[in-house]
Amino acid sequence: MKNLFVEDLRVIAAGLPSDPQEWPHIPCPTCKRSGLLVDSLAEEESPLSKSQQAGGFDWDPSYIHGKFHAVLKCPKSKCETVRLVGTTGHWETEKYGWDQYYEPLFFLPELPLIQDFGTCPLSVRDRIEAASAVLWVDPSSAANRLRAAVEELMNHHRVPRMGINKKNDEFRLSLASRIEQFSANRPDLSDVVDPLTAIRWLGNAGSHDTVLKVSDALDAVEILTHIIHRLYDTSGEMLIKKVEDVNARRGMPMSRSLDSPPF
Ligand SMILES: [Zn+2]
Structure with a gap:
Protein backbone atom coordinates (compact mmCIF):
# COMPACT_ATOMS: atom_id res chain seq x y z
CA MET A 1 0.00 0.00 0.00
CA LYS A 2 1.22 3.50 -0.83
CA ASN A 3 2.51 5.68 2.00
CA LEU A 4 0.46 8.85 1.43
CA PHE A 5 2.43 10.80 4.06
CA VAL A 6 5.59 10.26 2.01
CA GLU A 7 3.73 11.54 -1.07
CA ASP A 8 2.81 14.71 0.91
CA LEU A 9 6.33 15.16 2.28
CA ARG A 10 7.91 14.86 -1.18
CA VAL A 11 5.74 17.78 -2.34
CA ILE A 12 6.68 19.83 0.77
CA ALA A 13 10.37 19.04 0.14
CA ALA A 14 10.13 20.65 -3.30
CA GLY A 15 9.57 24.02 -1.53
CA LEU A 16 6.40 25.68 -0.25
CA PRO A 17 4.97 28.35 -2.60
CA SER A 18 4.84 32.05 -1.70
CA ASP A 19 1.05 32.00 -1.22
CA PRO A 20 0.23 29.97 1.95
CA GLN A 21 -3.23 29.26 0.46
CA GLU A 22 -1.41 27.19 -2.13
CA TRP A 23 0.59 25.11 0.37
CA PRO A 24 0.22 21.37 -0.12
CA HIS A 25 -1.38 18.95 2.34
CA ILE A 26 0.75 18.95 5.52
CA PRO A 27 -0.34 15.96 7.63
CA CYS A 28 -1.36 16.74 11.23
CA PRO A 29 0.94 14.96 13.74
CA THR A 30 -1.90 14.57 16.26
CA CYS A 31 -4.89 13.17 14.35
CA LYS A 32 -2.85 11.98 11.33
CA ARG A 33 -5.92 12.66 9.20
CA SER A 34 -6.41 16.37 8.53
CA GLY A 35 -4.10 18.82 6.79
CA LEU A 36 -2.54 21.69 8.76
CA LEU A 37 -3.53 25.26 7.87
CA VAL A 38 -1.36 28.36 8.17
CA ASP A 39 -2.48 30.41 11.18
CA SER A 40 0.34 32.97 11.03
CA LEU A 41 3.51 33.50 9.03
CA ALA A 42 6.40 35.90 9.66
CA GLU A 43 9.57 36.33 7.66
CA GLU A 44 12.72 38.41 7.65
CA GLU A 45 15.26 39.06 4.92
CA SER A 46 18.83 38.46 6.08
CA PRO A 47 21.21 41.47 6.47
CA LEU A 48 23.54 39.94 3.84
CA SER A 49 20.67 39.63 1.38
CA LYS A 50 19.75 43.30 1.97
CA SER A 51 23.32 44.48 1.45
CA GLN A 52 23.65 42.45 -1.74
CA GLN A 53 20.58 44.18 -3.13
CA ALA A 54 22.51 47.45 -2.86
CA GLY A 55 24.40 46.28 -5.95
CA GLY A 56 28.07 46.01 -6.77
CA PHE A 57 27.80 42.79 -8.76
CA ASP A 58 25.59 41.05 -11.25
CA TRP A 59 22.63 40.79 -8.87
CA ASP A 60 19.37 38.96 -9.55
CA PRO A 61 16.48 37.95 -7.23
CA SER A 62 18.00 34.48 -6.62
CA TYR A 63 20.28 36.28 -4.11
CA ILE A 64 17.31 37.29 -1.92
CA HIS A 65 17.13 35.00 1.09
CA GLY A 66 16.01 35.01 4.71
CA LYS A 67 14.23 33.11 7.45
CA PHE A 68 10.59 32.48 8.32
CA HIS A 69 8.48 30.93 11.03
CA ALA A 70 4.87 29.86 10.87
CA VAL A 71 2.19 28.58 13.20
CA LEU A 72 0.15 25.76 11.68
CA LYS A 73 -3.17 24.54 13.05
CA CYS A 74 -5.34 21.53 12.38
CA PRO A 75 -9.05 22.24 11.76
CA LYS A 76 -9.70 19.87 14.70
CA SER A 77 -9.42 22.06 17.81
CA LYS A 78 -8.03 19.30 20.06
CA CYS A 79 -4.98 18.72 17.86
CA GLU A 80 -1.63 20.19 18.85
CA THR A 81 -0.43 23.44 17.22
CA VAL A 82 2.65 22.94 15.03
CA ARG A 83 5.54 25.40 14.72
CA LEU A 84 7.49 25.54 11.47
CA VAL A 85 10.87 27.24 11.03
CA GLY A 86 12.82 27.49 7.79
CA THR A 87 14.53 29.59 5.16
CA THR A 88 13.21 31.65 2.27
CA GLY A 89 14.59 31.98 -1.23
CA HIS A 90 13.56 32.95 -4.75
CA TRP A 91 13.31 30.82 -7.86
CA GLU A 92 12.53 31.63 -11.46
CA THR A 93 9.31 30.10 -12.74
CA GLU A 94 8.09 29.98 -16.32
CA LYS A 95 4.67 31.28 -15.36
CA TYR A 96 5.34 34.00 -12.75
CA GLY A 97 8.97 34.98 -13.30
CA TRP A 98 10.82 35.31 -9.97
CA ASP A 99 8.80 33.97 -7.06
CA GLN A 100 9.48 33.38 -3.38
CA TYR A 101 9.48 29.92 -1.80
CA TYR A 102 9.72 28.61 1.77
CA GLU A 103 12.03 25.73 2.66
CA PRO A 104 11.19 23.93 5.95
CA LEU A 105 13.97 23.08 8.43
CA PHE A 106 12.00 22.07 11.53
CA PHE A 107 8.43 21.10 12.28
CA LEU A 108 7.66 20.96 16.00
CA PRO A 109 6.19 18.49 16.83
CA GLU A 110 7.57 16.45 13.94
CA LEU A 111 5.33 15.38 11.06
CA PRO A 112 4.14 11.77 10.95
CA LEU A 113 5.96 9.43 8.55
CA ILE A 114 3.87 6.26 8.74
CA GLN A 115 0.11 6.17 9.27
CA ASP A 116 -0.41 2.62 10.48
CA PHE A 117 2.20 0.79 12.56
CA GLY A 118 0.01 -2.23 13.36
CA THR A 119 1.65 -4.13 16.23
CA CYS A 120 5.10 -2.63 15.58
CA PRO A 121 7.01 -2.25 18.89
CA LEU A 122 7.41 1.19 20.45
CA SER A 123 11.21 1.01 20.29
CA VAL A 124 11.04 0.93 16.47
CA ARG A 125 8.42 3.68 16.33
CA ASP A 126 10.57 5.88 18.58
CA ARG A 127 13.50 5.61 16.14
CA ILE A 128 11.26 6.53 13.22
CA GLU A 129 9.89 9.57 15.08
CA ALA A 130 13.48 10.57 15.89
CA ALA A 131 14.24 10.41 12.16
CA SER A 132 11.28 12.67 11.36
CA ALA A 133 12.55 15.29 13.85
CA VAL A 134 15.71 15.87 11.74
CA LEU A 135 14.38 14.92 8.31
CA TRP A 136 14.40 18.47 6.88
CA VAL A 137 17.50 19.94 8.48
CA ASP A 138 19.71 16.83 8.21
CA PRO A 139 18.37 14.08 5.92
CA SER A 140 21.64 12.08 6.24
CA SER A 141 21.10 11.86 9.99
CA ALA A 142 17.44 10.92 9.42
CA ALA A 143 18.54 8.01 7.19
CA ASN A 144 20.95 6.93 9.92
CA ARG A 145 18.13 6.97 12.50
CA LEU A 146 15.98 4.83 10.18
CA ARG A 147 18.90 2.39 10.02
CA ALA A 148 18.78 2.35 13.83
CA ALA A 149 15.07 1.42 13.52
CA VAL A 150 16.19 -1.65 11.56
CA GLU A 151 18.58 -2.54 14.42
CA GLU A 152 15.55 -2.34 16.75
CA LEU A 153 13.58 -4.59 14.39
CA MET A 154 16.40 -7.13 14.66
CA ASN A 155 16.25 -6.85 18.47
CA HIS A 156 12.51 -7.48 18.39
CA HIS A 157 13.10 -10.60 16.30
CA ARG A 158 15.68 -11.78 18.87
CA VAL A 159 18.63 -11.55 16.50
CA PRO A 160 21.74 -11.35 18.74
CA ARG A 161 23.59 -8.02 18.94
CA MET A 162 26.87 -9.57 20.05
CA GLY A 163 29.00 -12.41 18.64
CA ILE A 164 31.98 -14.36 20.04
CA ASN A 165 35.30 -14.44 18.15
CA LYS A 166 37.97 -17.21 18.14
CA LYS A 167 39.64 -15.69 21.20
CA ASN A 168 36.32 -15.99 23.00
CA ASP A 169 35.91 -12.21 23.10
CA GLU A 170 32.52 -10.62 22.59
CA PHE A 171 32.16 -8.24 19.66
CA ARG A 172 29.29 -6.20 18.26
CA LEU A 173 27.75 -7.80 15.18
CA SER A 174 27.35 -5.61 12.10
CA LEU A 175 23.84 -4.91 10.90
CA ALA A 176 24.70 -6.85 7.72
CA SER A 177 25.48 -9.95 9.83
CA ARG A 178 22.31 -9.50 11.86
CA ILE A 179 20.17 -9.27 8.70
CA GLU A 180 21.87 -12.47 7.44
CA GLN A 181 21.02 -14.14 10.74
CA PHE A 182 17.42 -12.92 10.49
CA SER A 183 17.24 -14.35 6.96
CA ALA A 184 18.47 -17.74 8.22
CA ASN A 185 16.07 -17.71 11.20
CA ARG A 186 13.00 -16.65 9.23
CA PRO A 187 12.96 -18.10 5.70
CA ASP A 188 9.21 -17.32 5.69
CA LEU A 189 10.14 -13.60 5.73
CA SER A 190 12.89 -13.78 3.10
CA ASP A 191 11.08 -11.14 1.02
CA VAL A 192 11.98 -8.40 3.55
CA VAL A 193 15.73 -9.13 3.53
CA ASP A 194 16.49 -6.99 0.45
CA PRO A 195 14.37 -4.06 1.77
CA LEU A 196 16.17 -4.27 5.15
CA THR A 197 19.49 -4.20 3.30
CA VAL A 211 25.16 14.07 1.80
CA LEU A 212 21.69 12.64 1.36
CA LYS A 213 18.67 14.64 0.26
CA VAL A 214 15.23 14.62 1.87
CA SER A 215 14.03 12.47 -1.06
CA ASP A 216 16.68 9.82 -0.21
CA ALA A 217 15.54 9.68 3.42
CA LEU A 218 11.92 9.44 2.22
CA ASP A 219 12.94 6.48 0.03
CA ALA A 220 14.11 4.79 3.24
CA VAL A 221 10.77 5.64 4.93
CA GLU A 222 8.83 4.12 2.03
CA ILE A 223 10.88 0.92 2.19
CA LEU A 224 10.53 0.76 5.98
CA THR A 225 6.74 1.22 5.66
CA HIS A 226 6.64 -1.85 3.43
CA ILE A 227 8.65 -3.86 5.98
CA ILE A 228 6.48 -2.76 8.92
CA HIS A 229 3.28 -3.64 7.07
CA ARG A 230 4.74 -7.02 6.16
CA LEU A 231 5.83 -7.79 9.73
CA TYR A 232 3.19 -6.09 11.88
CA ASP A 233 -0.02 -5.48 9.91
CA THR A 234 -2.79 -7.61 11.41
CA SER A 235 -5.67 -6.04 9.44
CA GLY A 236 -5.73 -9.00 7.00
CA GLU A 237 -6.15 -11.50 9.87
CA MET A 238 -8.87 -9.35 11.47
CA LEU A 239 -10.72 -9.15 8.16
CA ILE A 240 -10.54 -12.95 7.74
CA LYS A 241 -11.99 -13.33 11.26
CA LYS A 242 -14.80 -10.90 10.38
CA VAL A 243 -15.54 -12.84 7.18
CA GLU A 244 -15.69 -16.09 9.18
CA ASP A 245 -18.07 -14.46 11.72
CA VAL A 246 -20.42 -13.14 9.00
CA ASN A 247 -20.43 -16.50 7.20
CA ALA A 248 -21.05 -18.37 10.47
CA ARG A 249 -24.08 -16.13 11.13
CA ARG A 250 -25.14 -16.47 7.44
CA GLY A 251 -25.31 -12.69 7.28
CA MET A 252 -27.72 -12.33 10.20
CA PRO A 253 -26.85 -9.28 12.36
CA MET A 254 -25.39 -9.83 15.82
CA SER A 255 -27.86 -9.34 18.73
CA ARG A 256 -28.16 -5.65 19.48
CA SER A 257 -28.23 -4.20 22.96
CA LEU A 258 -31.41 -2.29 23.90
CA ASP A 259 -29.77 1.11 24.06
CA SER A 260 -28.41 0.91 20.49
CA PRO A 261 -30.47 2.79 17.93
CA PRO A 262 -31.75 0.49 15.15
CA PHE A 263 -29.61 2.10 12.41
ZN1 LIG B 1 -5.34 17.06 13.55
Missing part, protein backbone atom coordinates in the same frame (compact mmCIF):
# COMPACT_ATOMS: atom_id res chain seq x y z
CA ALA A 198 18.41 -1.15 1.28
CA ILE A 199 17.78 0.81 4.49
CA ARG A 200 21.13 -0.36 5.83
CA TRP A 201 22.84 1.04 2.70
CA LEU A 202 21.00 4.36 2.91
CA GLY A 203 21.83 4.63 6.63
CA ASN A 204 25.48 3.83 5.96
CA ALA A 205 25.60 6.49 3.26
CA GLY A 206 24.09 8.96 5.76
CA SER A 207 26.80 8.08 8.32
CA HIS A 208 29.69 8.81 5.99
CA ASP A 209 30.60 11.74 3.81
CA THR A 210 27.70 11.30 1.40
